[in-house]
Amino acid sequence: MELVVKSVAAASLKTATLVLPVAEGGKLGAIAKAIDEATGGALASVLKRGDLAGKVGQTLLLHSLPNLKAERVLLVGTGKDAELGDRSWRKVVTAVLAVLKGLNGSDAALALDDVKVAGRDAFYGKTRLLAESLLDGQYVFDQFKSKKAEPRALKKITLLSAKAGASDVERAVKHAVAIANGMGFTRDLGNLPPNVCHPSYLAEQAKALGKEFKGLKVEVLDEKKIKDLGMGAFYAVGQGSDQPPRLIVLNYQGGKKSEKPFVLVGKGITFDTGGISLKPGAGMDEMKFDMGGAASVFGTLRAVLELQLPINLVCLLACAENMPSGGATRPGDIVTTMSGQTVEILNTDAEGRLVLCDTLTYAERFKPQAVIDIATLTGACIVALGSHTSGLMGNDDDLVGQLLDAGKRADDRAWQLPLFDEYQEQLDSPFADIANIGGPKAGTITAGCFLSRFAKAYNWAHLDIAGTAWISGGKDKGATGRPVPLLTQYLLDRANA
Structure with a gap:
């Protein structure tokens, strides 16, 4: 239209x-x-x-x-x-x-x-x-x-x-069209069935985007490269599936070469059975939406490319399928992350943070201005905030404030949750540096605490979109396209557009 x-x-x-x-x-x-x-x-x-x-x-x-x-x-x-x-x-x-x-x-x-x-x-x-x-x-x-x-x-x-406001209205329409196209792209990816949309498929979508928009560099790291880089946590999630994991790197240079990039990291679990810690069967079909973080990064990047914003942006998509098999990771396994920290996997259904933690370490090489990870991470976030508001945590007050403001102006709101040191103690393990879950209390916060241990080298924020990335059940079931408006608004603000 x-x-x-x-x-x-x-x-x-x-x-x-x-x-x-x-x-x-x-x-x-x-x-x-x-x-x-x-x-x-x-x-x-x-x-x-x-x-x-x-x-x-x-x-x-x-x-x-x-x-x-x-x-x-x-x-x-x-x-x-x-x-x-x-x-x-x-x-x-x-x-x-x-x-x-x-x-x-x-x-x-x-x-x-x-x-x-x-x-x-x-x-x-x-x-x-x-x-x-x-x-x-x-x-x-x-x-x-x-x-x-x-x-x-x-x-x-x-x-x-009115003539007095026509230029502002035209600018609003230009931005809205790009955001809506990005949301549509995100919704399409989320709504695809998992037998179609797997990590390799997302890699092909990235390459197609690179062909459509000149100036976008695309690199796909396969499972061998992931393992060779020492991404033991990332590799562990995908090892139980016949669909191999992929780390997709998309690099857009719209600003000056000297300008540090913004980095978006998206969780791309294309289907989440829970692994050996198997989920209940009821509603498991909706676990195809567990790649909503990666899909929203795709959509945001598309909006940025359409608008040709004068910024540098790196998008990292951590894509894997979490399946139970004879080769799957077990509860009690200990893996070594790219950062060198060891993780005791107490629950294989807490897999999103495992692909993200290694990807956050990988993000250090880009010397970013800021890193934002987006993930359908915890059911606890839905309990806390429902399906209207995304959860937000971070290690930099300015970055958190910028995202909160962007969410208000985009009508795609987030709410800040604390990352107090007391919550970190829930992740203590007697056998490794850190456990991948922190018990039943404050599950969204302890997941953020886990990720924070891998994001100390830069300003970082985490968006938990478990409640906002899709509508559950009924005839309206499907991906929402969020938080593409919030993320695009944040980048529009950085570009002064």
Whole structure:
């Protein structure tokens, strides 16, 4: 779907559907009032009958109003508050899109300048959220369906903007398109079945991305190289599977050669049975989403490449399949990591931190400005924060603060959890330097503590997206594309874009 920006009078625009906001109580903004006057009070007449109360997300479709070039007018309720919150704003946009997708019109025009969103400027901030919601709402995953989704008539949406803010609106749309494309890429990878999407498949996707975007260097380290590098923890996770592990290195140089890169590290467990510490069978199909961290790094990189941001970015994808077999790692095994620290594997289902710890050590060679790892790491994070907010920990307050701020502005929020020294003690092992689990208490935090021991050489943050990377169960089950908006916003901020 194409998004375009125009600064024209709403009444003069030829379109299949013109969308106008109506506040609770039938209150019209300046644009809707102008349309009402042009149509001889048609809007006021409809509202006087009480056909639309104006509650958030309510809609009313009107046909063939006089003196308009628009074939239809869609009224959408914006509630009684002077300013909408992000959630209410998304409800308004979602309601509009739901109606438009059911119509036969090939285009629509949104005249929503009058709507105010709390904490967002009138042009860029509000429009970015609107555009991302529209584009993400068009996502369909049907490549394994015999009967594909019916093609939609809606091909273009015009965003009407005052001339004073047109450039900011256009910038918002540009950023939103890149982010939505990145989210779509992330969702596609997450939704693929594990018999298709395995470590080698992800390596092929990386190579394809390298061919599509010049300036992206791609290197794939196979299991021999992983073992030769001394990545004993990483290698141990993949050794029980017929699908060999891969460490994928993607290097984008958009900034000056002298500038240190930002590094994103993604957990890419393409299927997680739990290994010898086997998971329960119910819901195990959703463990194909355990590569959501790597998928979100892919999506963020794609957004950066589309925008050609003036930064240097290295993406490290730690990809493996965690399976039980005669060659699988056992509880009680001790492995030596690339850093030289030894790990007692008490639970083979705590495998994400094992592929990540060696990859965090590998990241040192890039002398990074900052390293952020993203992982569907702990079920405990879902218990703590539910499915709305990602968990965030780190060893640098400035970096953590930047990510928290990026999450707020992208409406892809995170919440900081502590990394106090007291939690580190839960990882003590009588037989090795560290155990890979810290017991039943504070599981998200002790997982972060484990990773922190391998990230002392640089500023580091950890995002636990176990609750936000996918929607579980039911007809809406599937990857969400998060935290691509948060990560892209963080990099946009670093690039001053």
